[in-house]
Amino acid sequence: QQPVQSPQAVxxxxxxxxxxxxxxxxxxxxxxxxxxxxxxxxxxxxxLLKGGEQKGHEKISASFNEKKQQxxxxxxxxxxxxxxxxxxxxxxxxxxxxxxxxTILRVKx
Amino acid sequence: xxxxxxSPTHLIKTRGQQVTLRCSPISGHKSVxxxxxxxxxxxxxxxQYYEKEERGRGNFPDRFSARQFPxxxxxxxxxxxLLGDSALYLCASSDGAGVGEKLFFGSGTQLSVL
Numbered sequence: 001q002q003p004v005q006s007p008q009a010v011x012x013x014x015x016x017x018x019x020x021x022x023x024x025x026x027x028x029x030x031x032x033x034x035x036x037x038x039x040x041x042x043x044x045x046x047x048l049l050k051g052g053e054q055k056g057h058e059k060i061s062a063s064f065n066e067k068k069q070q071x072x073x074x075x076x077x078x079x080x081x082x083x084x085x086x087x088x089x090x091x092x093x094x095x096x097x098x099x100x101x102x103t104i105l106r107v108k109x
Numbered sequence: 110x111x112x113x114x115x116s117p118t119h120l121i122k123t124r125g126q127q128v129t130l131r132c133s134p135i136s137g138h139k140s141v142x143x144x145x146x147x148x149x150x151x152x153x154x155x156x157q158y159y160e161k162e163e164r165g166r167g168n169f170p171d172r173f174s175a176r177q178f179p180x181x182x183x184x185x186x187x188x189x190x191l192l193g194d195s196a197l198y199l200c201a202s203s204d205g206a207g208v209g210e211k212l213f214f215g216s217g218t219q220l221s222v223l
Contacts, residue, residue, distance in 0.1 A: 002151070029209070030209045032211075032212070034212075034214075040216065041113075041199065041214035041215055041216045041217060042152065042199070042212075042214045043214070044211050044212060044213065047209055047211060049209050087151050087152070091209070096142075096154045096157060096165045096167065097142075097154065097212065098154060099144075099151035099152045099153070099154075100151050101150055101151050102150070102151050
């Protein structure tokens with residue numbers, strides 16, 4: 001079953017922060033985050049594993065709440081290069097990666 | 110090192126025809142997955158192959174088939190094309206097939222069915 005992402009779209013000005021949420025109705029082993037720019041392939045951002053710690057680097061980080069089967073992606077002090085569509089992928093143990101419908105992020109100068 | 114390569118980049122077919130899409134994984138990667146991405150939606154899982162064996166299959170009709178070769182490259186075949194098969198087909202490779210494997214995507218093949 002496809003994870004649900006929110007919001008569907010968000011517009012920011014450079015320097016503003018954003019949070020993208022991803023939730024699943026099933027018990028997850030891992031959550032993946034990818035970013036896709038128009039006309040390009042999805043690019044890996046990070047993986048959060050069950051029982052793992054919050055991951056990230058500098059201005060992009062993520063968390064995974066195992067009890068709620070929810071993950072959030074945090075983008076701080078956004079840059080123009082952050083624009084794109086963000087997908088979360090949920091993975092049940094031993095199962096395929098299922099992607100959400102995506103969140104369109106647009107950063108304006 | 111080269112990334113995941115897919116060919117062709119664009120393809121136009123008519124209804125009822127058959128199509129073969131090709132994918133070469135990153136050197137050393139033994140797993141290949143195929144995804145279909147319709148405009149405005151997330152990638153939908155079609156197949157995963159690891160060490161030449163099918164490890165997973167998504168909710169796609171039997172018109173879709175795939176295989177993986179000894180060099181770990183892969184082909185996706187779609188028979189009896191329908192208009193609804195028009196989409197971007199993405200190939201992703203990973204080192205293993207276990208949980209938590211990072212996927213590296215190719216640029217995709219844009220298939221248009223007329």
